[in-house]
Amino acid sequence: MGPDETGGPRPTGAPGGAFPPPDELLRGLDPEQLEAARSVRGPVCILAGAGTGKTRAITHRIAYAVATGVVPEQQVLAVTFTTRAAGEMRGRLRALGAPRVQARTFHAAALRQLSYFWGEAVGGPKPTLIDSKIKTVAAAAHACGFQADRTELRDLAGEIEWAKVTQIRPVDYETAVTKAGRTPPMPSRDVARVYEAYEELRGERNLLDFESMLELTMAMIHESPRIAEQIRRQYRYFVVDEFQDVNPLQKQLLDAWLGDRDDICVVGDPNQTIYTFAGATPGYLTGFCATYPHATFVRLVRDYRSTPQVVRVANTVLRGSGSHTTPPEHRLELVAQRPDGPEPVYTEYDDEPAEATSVARRIAALIDSGVPAREIAVLFRTNSQSAAYEQALGDAGVPYTVRGAAQFFDRPEIRAALHTLRGAAQGDGGAPMVQTVRHILQQPQIGLTDTAPEGRQARERWESLAALAQLAEDIAGQRPEATLADFVAELRARAATEHAPGFEGVTLASLHAAKGLEWDAVFLVGLTEGMLPIVYAETPEQVEEERRLFYVGVTRAREHLSMSWALARSPGGRRTRKPSRFLDGLRPASPSLAAQRGERRRKTARVVRCRVCGTTLLEAAERKLGRCLDCPSDYDEELLERLRQWRREVSTAQKVPAYVVFTDATLQAIAEQEPSSLAQLSRISGVGTTKLDRYGEAVLTLCAGGTPDQVLSGDREETP
Template identity: 45%
Template structure:
């Protein structure tokens, strides 16, 4: 796309959309750059605008830029934003996806025979290796051994080198360092015998090839000339080694990270590469992003109180005067009472109009989830357990796609959502959630996610969307592991929640022994637990509650006490209240707002924003609704995006209901954030003016 192409924003437009610090990031296009970005400070926005600005000015060729992330979701979001900014040819991938793509491409040049099989799961091979050294392959043992094997690989440690360092690690139960060395060696032999590569091998083999085959390295250097790396505090020695080989002698590198979100050191990740980058790349510039756009002021206050105590706290977050309720703190007699109370509170949020998908329950260990699953199910509140098997790897998803693929050749005049409902109904899907939990519930959630995705794809047109086009979209999502959203309360460990956010977050089990976890004893281990607590808190956009219990189920009053981090937060809040003795304008009680339909005083923030009770009928302007629906379809086709990534249907309806007259009013519509306001604001206001009925 040329600089004069109307599909690409002008350079000055890209800069106008950024705050002062983000603008500095975008304008720094030559030489190494370190961006220290606090939680919720718009780092993805800064990165994508930097790439787009470089492309618009000619300083960067988007075809030669590689943007690296740690999750498929983050890579998918980055690709979507880059397409919207006119830089859709940029490769945005995870480290593993980028490495695997290159390894497959170059394999015929250096490998023998066909490309090796990729290991889907480590457990079977690890189990064989454990058995080979005379250890019973219990599930927990296999899991912990697999984690140690991964740690050794990403730390660039061979079996013997691992043995020299293993003395200082918490090894799997029943195994000493010598036994672990034998297991790692046998695991490597099994892979060689079976011609199998695991996740870490993909990076290791590619790094080896780039280090030994100059002609292949030169070809890679010619293709990728500029690199952007997200979440740089989480890189491992293996990933950093591969990155240096990708770079070669060049220094066109922008890394973005936050030392205060370093929570994977147990798996080999280290923020030392982020901290020492100016040493490895002399002349590197450092820019700090500190304006938190995600969270309400009370949540930011909690986050800063946590940050004040961590050893890695270069950033103090600044809010944007977003109001919200004060964080809630609650203690319960036992775990069951805590689960019941949290589930009741969530049920109240849902009945009050908050989407279940905008709520999360976060905990330190996965074993804590069961009681919350039971309590939510008892109230009929849908939920999804995050951190399990990848969506597109699930058996029921594979079967559903295979059935739809077979049906796509028959042709149909039905709407896409009707076709998908009919096809999935034939394999047992029902519109109502099953009462059963576990595998039955997870299967229903998977199939429902496919139904909802089909409904979103069909929502903007009266013409039936071909089933073949929907399958092509699913294939693309599967390739990039971009799973559809499931509308249910998220239950997740804090580690699994990294990179996500919700309107309302319930951090449960906030007691000593859980967070910080009981086996965290050293100062470094406690500091990592504090950072984990900080990550949990900063997942909340509006509402935050923290709870704990005095004992296990049926063992109330057994001596548990609130986490030391809770005490630190409460002490920080008291100090802040003392400093702010004079009421600040941002803490004033919002002016009363009445429902424009029934006249009742509105108390919920969502109701005040929409100007009516959630239960009162909306007065939708049909002409505006139709105009925005057609406009959305055209925009989606132009950008080659699913329609829901342009505007979700609830957002379209709210625009037709409110008929905003200015950017400020449009910005208060649910689903219209700063980026969409910048991209579409003028067009949407013109549509409303041209088609409104009065």
């Protein structure tokens, strides 16, 4: 049996919780994973590089410890950083026969304990738990006489969060922020005032943020020997994943859980430390063996995720580090286990629109070659870079989803759908599951339609509901006997673990949001100085964190890896940008790049001027329309409506979102310019060669006065 993408053979075990023989649990682990799994007594430190199967190793270790009688299931607490990771861990443990092991985030574990002991340890009405500080920070800033926009409020909230996880009180903030070398979002004295006002308001309103929740849980354990004894009797066997991301507050809570015991296993990768700006420190991981000199130390370096070509890039990125703070024994160099794949691609562009357009075309080609859209990602340093790729993918007819927006199960349309589905499941009379789900989702109060509506927000809502409908079809395909109640149970489990159904679209995500994920093909874009490393990374430590962020991006790719950068922001702009320093030693020698650049200059994006006032157009929406957004425009409203009606019919027939045919902006531009030939139509932004061949004659017929019915009937007559 060959390895899977998790770093070894598929798990074996009994879904019902009955264990196979202990040695069977360890079958298929590689030598290092086997060493980790057999080290059932703590302390244990596992350094696990990207794609080396760390989750596989630690879940098999837990299952093996339970199966051999080292620890009962109920006394294990596995801690990780996201509900998604915790859910994945619980799923694997169920498959290995250990379904009662508790796998939770720090916050979920603390909240459960605090809620249970609230009456005894604290008393009074339970506070309201808030997952966002923005509203309270806004009120605190207003009370201090400051007016801040939403971006400034987010920065203030982040700064307060950093202070709280590093256990800095408002009175000490000014001194601490100077010592830490941080640049606060406003003068440090003002941040301290807002921080103090925030804490006062939080107390007055009986609000509990995540940091205070950890603090109260820790204080409860320290101040009540009876509660401490009860918690420590319940949990005596600890596993902590992503230990490089632990902050001081989380470490103090972990120490409170442990007491004077040392049955703890920590897992992490110092090369993936990318949250020090939020208070995380890899020091707890790299210093673990100094704290526990008798600890077992295991290194996982066999990379089962990526091809040798991708692994070579990852290792080279880290060799270029100027930092020598990581001890030699904690430096990991990955060893590829997969067969050879394509060489990474490095591309320089004259401007950002050219970069986005080319990336979209290459993605379309990958999809045509058989790579599923959901297995492709475009990763960038900041969320502001997303818009250009949304536009370019839309123009190329490629569906996409933006990661990092509202959590799937928190979206209003999904919550409404779940409520209705749960009610229907109670009276399920055995009707076919797929048809029932689709019928419910198409109810007016839910709103799923046959085709995607116009407008980004409406389209995102439609895609969410369509993903639910597709999930029902997937489940029915795997389990034809599944009922509506089974579907609702699956949704409940997914909601608890933030395991959203997959969108059949390319993923757009920031590098931070991509951590923990992987795709067959990854496009790392915008790799210029000032963007990666980001312009405000000034100290050597900050630059090295940016290097680690680049490393995280590289190691998300299984097979196809593309890296690109643009020399100018806009067509015709000065090409003054420089490729990221992290590309040094990676990209081909300059002559080949120069040859590529010469070829691209012949194909460079043309300067587009407003057809009304003659101004050079820079923004994508203006270039598409061929005019400034505030310049007057006359267009045939009836033509635009005919185009929209035709697009709706085509998208329904082809079972794709309407924007994949043509975006709203492209239809608007066609209606304004009324092309009378394929050559004129091809000059409109968003009408590439593929769309010209597929839809060109139909669009020209509509522009000449034809109706959608005439165009569509002609298409049907030509269809064999």
